[in-house]
Structures are given as C-alpha cells and as structure tokens.
Amino acid sequence: MTSLTPQQSAALIETAHALADAAGPKILRHFRRSGLSADDKSAAGAGFDPVTEADRASERAMRAVLAERRPEDAILGEEFGQQIGDSGLTWILDPIDGTRAFLAGAPTWGVLIAVADAAGPVLGVIDQPYTQERFVGGLGQALWTGPHGGGPLRVRQTTHLDEAILFSTFPEVGTPAEGAAFQRVAQEARLVRYGMDCYAYALLAAGQIDLVIEAGLHVYDIAAPLAVIEAAGGIVTNWQGGPAHQGGQVIAAATPDLHARALERLQAPLS
C-alpha cells in the first residue's frame, strides 16, 4: 500500500466527502421525477442496464471536483471511463450503483467513491443522498452518519451460517451454477433478503447483517464497499478466497469464520 502522511490521508478523505456532496444534489434533481429517460446500454437488449441523466450528471460533478482538487490522480468512472494520472492513485466512481432501484424510486441505490493504489482500494464512501446516510471507511476512518445520528462502523461477530443474515441483489445471483452455489449458502442462513444493491454492503459494515454474496460485479461496484467493510473489520474476497477488488464473484463477510463456512458452501455442493 502507498505510504501516505496523515495530511495526505486527510486530504483524500476531504476530497471523498466533497465528491459525495457534489454528486448528491445532481442525482436528487432526477430521483422520483417522471419522464426520466432510461437508455439501454447493453447490446441487443441482453439485460436491463439503464443509464440515466442522473448517472451522468453525478459523475460529471465528481470529475469536476477531481479536476480542481486532484488533477494528478487517475479516474475510473462507470459512465465516462478512464482518465490517466501520475500520482499512483486512482479514483473509482460509480455515480449511481443500483440504477434499477433508482428507476423504481427505492432509496437503496448509492454513490460509490473509492481511492485505490496499485494494491487496491484504500478508502471508500457509500453515500445515499435521499436518506442522507454516508458510510466511510479506510485510512484510519470507519464511520457512518445518518438523519438520526451516526457512529463507528463495526461488523458484528457472527461466526455461524445459521445466525447469519445474507443479502444479494437478485435471487438469480448470476449464472445457474452461481445461483446454485448461492442457494447452498442461503439454505443454511438464518435469513435471506434481496434487492438492496450497495446498501447491503453498508449494512454489513454497520453490523446489521452478516453476509453479502454477489456475482458479475464490476470494479466500480465493489471498490468502495470493499474499503468500507475492511475498515469496519470485515472480510471481502472473491468466491475462491482471493482478492475481490477487480469485481466478478464477490463474498463479503462479518468474520473470518463465517467467511470460511460460506466459501466452503460456494465452492462445492455438500453431498
């Protein structure tokens, strides 16, 4: 990991907050407004991947902040791609994670902001402008704020699947094989819920749930959640137990024991 001075870390945290502050109002202007256009950017209608004006306005606003404050850093954004830099740091931006939730008017989408060095994300923010909640983790911080207060982010100490609350965004999870692997974990969990997008990762970091298992994630879907959950004491890997920051199949767990038990179920059917 890049060695940062306290001043450098503070500047990154301050910029991350400034990005979230810039994105929120741009998005709220469009949230629950009728007449929202939803392009389908996936080829041949294979899947439903809406891009909204809000998505673009959010990322534009964040890029403008970075152009002013951090012109030397690289940027990887969902909507406008890659911009090179020479500082060794990359801002990874998902202007609206959970565009389907957004289109449905549900406040479980979020703005995802991460800073990564060559080894992966070092700071993450999950921001929900409608509910006015923000979850920040990394560079020594692990904090959330919300409309009725806030506090430290800390995973809870769940070690067994039958005590665990498990979330995924879709019940299908991914391919049929991925769905079957997920169900092997789900059938042993205390409670399974769907439909929360990035908000599920925030709930895990906040000690409210215990497992999130997803597949088919992009780099910008997982960078910020990974930093937030690790800062809260949790563990995030791919389904093979390796690094998760490139996306794909991701499992986030409150404790190493719970992680190991879930990973075992993901990897092989019990016979």
Add this chain to the structure above:
Amino acid sequence: MTSLTPQQSAALIETAHALADAAGPKILRHFRRSGLSADDKSAAGAGFDPVTEADRASERAMRAVLAERRPEDAILGEEFGQQIGDSGLTWILDPIDGTRAFLAGAPTWGVLIAVADAAGPVLGVIDQPYTQERFVGGLGQALWTGPHGGGPLRVRQTTHLDEAILFSTFPEVGTPAEGAAFQRVAQEARLVRYGMDCYAYALLAAGQIDLVIEAGLHVYDIAAPLAVIEAAGGIVTNWQGGPAHQGGQVIAAATPDLHARALERLQAPLS
C-alpha cells in the same frame, strides 16, 4: 361506506397522523441498536417471524393515542389483538410491517395505520420514520411527504406488463403454486425487484412502480396500503379479482388494464 362529515374526516386524518407521530420515536429508539431481542412467535420455528420490543412499543403508543382521542372506535392490532368499539369504525394497526427488514437494518419497513368501516379501509397511512417519509390516502387525501419535499400521490398510467416494474417481498412469494403464478407475471414484466415490504405499495401509489403481487398477507398488512393505493388511483384486489382487504393473495396495480393482464397470468398458465 360510512357517511362522514368533513369535520369527522379531518378528525380521522389528524388522529392517523398523531398515531404515526407517536409510533416513530418508539421504534427508532430500537432501530439499528444491538442487543435487540427477536422472539419467534411462530410455532415450532416454522418460519421466521420476529417480534421485537420495538413492535410492541409502537403499538402500545398508538393504542394510548386512540384510548384518549377515539375511545369509541374498535382496534385491530398485530401485537395486541382486537378491542371492540361501538362507532362502526376500526383502527387497523401494524406497528412494524417488515420486521425482517427491520432486523437487517434496512429502512424499508413501515408503520401501517388504517381506519375501516364495514365495507373496508377508508383511510391509510404508510409511515417510514427513519427516512421521514409518510404516504397518506383516503377521505379525499392522496399525499406524500419526505425529507426533500413531497407532493400528490398518483399512480402512473402503465397498461402493459412489458412496461411494468413489479415488486414482491420474497422471490418464493408463497406456496410453490403461488410462486409459479407470480413467475408467469414476472417473466413478462420489464423489471422485477424483491425485498421492499410495505414500501413497495407506497412506491406504487407514488407512481414509481406498477405492480405489487404478494400472498399470505394478514388484514393489517394490506388495509393501509389498500386505502393509499386506491386514493392514488390504483386498484387492489385478491388474485381472483375480489376484495383484498382481508389479506391473503393480493395484487395491486397502477391501472385496470395492467391489473387485468396480470390477473390473467396469475390465474392460468399460458399454453
């Protein structure tokens, strides 16, 4: 429907707000606090039906308001059962709809408050104290308020399944046959989402989504959503097209055309 004077209607609306105002703080005291006890009130662990201190405190607070303001009305509450009255009106209270969401820290639970006469609900409130959103419908009102403003509640004019956003709380929906019936609608819908509890009905009334289909509902799960959605111009029935206010299998739709198309799929497989 009972004939009410404008003054009587205003008094009911005022009392409904007072109930929501009383319940919210009692619940928020427990929301996302660790050490929350979760009894299992279903027999022999068949299903996961947590009852929390928050549930009971919420209903107690609402019953105290009714005892003072409306001693002549009957009450039907999820936690403390039935109290008779002689006014012809019954308050139907679900102190926390979506206790599983509540246990997971997700802000998609709600306080459900309805007033019914012999013909069914005449006024409903769906209140989400954490996000500070309130949806009110009936007796001439159809309004929502939230942290960033509010406005009239009005369903949108979706008529075809391939334009419709469909919600249900669980992908299983109910029995295998109920699940299969749901999937016949789901496979034709534009987008299907899970996990919103009563919040989905609020989103339908607010013109954000188009269909909610559920099974196994209790009277207190559907009374308030039914009043709110009908006030917003939508239609709520059981899966046979009959009255839904007794619970069971429920379908809520934005328009009669969309309702008819979904009902057809629910009732018979396409061959």
